[in-house]
Amino acid sequence: MASSQSDSPPLFDLPVRPDFTLEAGIMRDGLAPVAGLDEAGRGPLAGPVVAAAVVLDPDRIPNGLDDSKRLTAEAREALVQEIFSASIAVSVASVCASSIDESNILRASLEAMRRALDGLCVQPAYALADGRDIPPGLPCPCRAVVKGDQRSQSIAAASIVAKVMRDRMMVRTGMLMPHYGFHSHVGYATERHREAITAYGPVTRLHRMSFSPFKTPEDGIAAPAEEAAEFFAT
Structure with missing residues (x-):
């Protein structure tokens, strides 16, 4: 680089x-x-x-x-x-x-x-x-x-x-997954976003699993929810 x-x-x-x-x-x-x-x-x-x-x-x-x-x-x-x-x-x-x-x-x-x-x-x-x-x-x-x-x-x-x-x-993601509140915080670590992650789990291929709070010393990366936004799949 x-x-x-x-x-x-x-x-x-x-x-x-x-x-x-x-x-x-x-x-x-x-x-x-x-x-x-x-x-x-x-x-x-x-x-x-x-x-x-x-x-x-x-x-x-x-x-x-x-x-x-x-x-x-x-x-x-x-x-x-x-x-x-x-x-x-x-x-x-x-x-x-x-x-x-x-x-x-x-x-x-x-x-x-x-x-x-x-x-x-x-x-x-x-x-x-x-x-x-x-x-x-x-x-x-x-x-x-x-x-x-x-x-x-x-x-x-x-x-x-x-x-x-x-x-x-x-x-647009927020329209598909309103319970995460993406329309308001656009993915940043706001209180609402963290509360939604606690309640529903991270979203496959949408949440950055190498970022805290998903990656933990005990078990590596947390298990994601089986839900994904298709336009973030590639």
């Missing part, structure tokens, strides 16, 4: 909002288009990790792009429509809970970003990935950018797309 050199700026050097400075510099060097990569869902107990790749049109960058965590759900929903309509290319990919258990969440996150980049309808000449690690197997050069969703508009756009798409998947 390739890792970048430390790219963490002092906090006071972070822009108030992400801008297009990194992308513009890369493009001046003759590398275009530039794709932003980010993921959502590293921390939840259930569901996939979802990544997005976005190639912004420099002449049609949506206003208000920011780290998805700093935006309201309503703002994310509005922006994701603009991102899809105004961008040169957008791609989304995911890695399911079972695959997360077979590797680990970091590898799964990087694999989701690789898949997202591969799914673009245009071939990027360069990629900017949020975080400290470069996804292995990319078809183009890549720079890992610490706090990239607060520095690069391309990464911020990818963070918004990944977050919205994952939330929609989990809301």
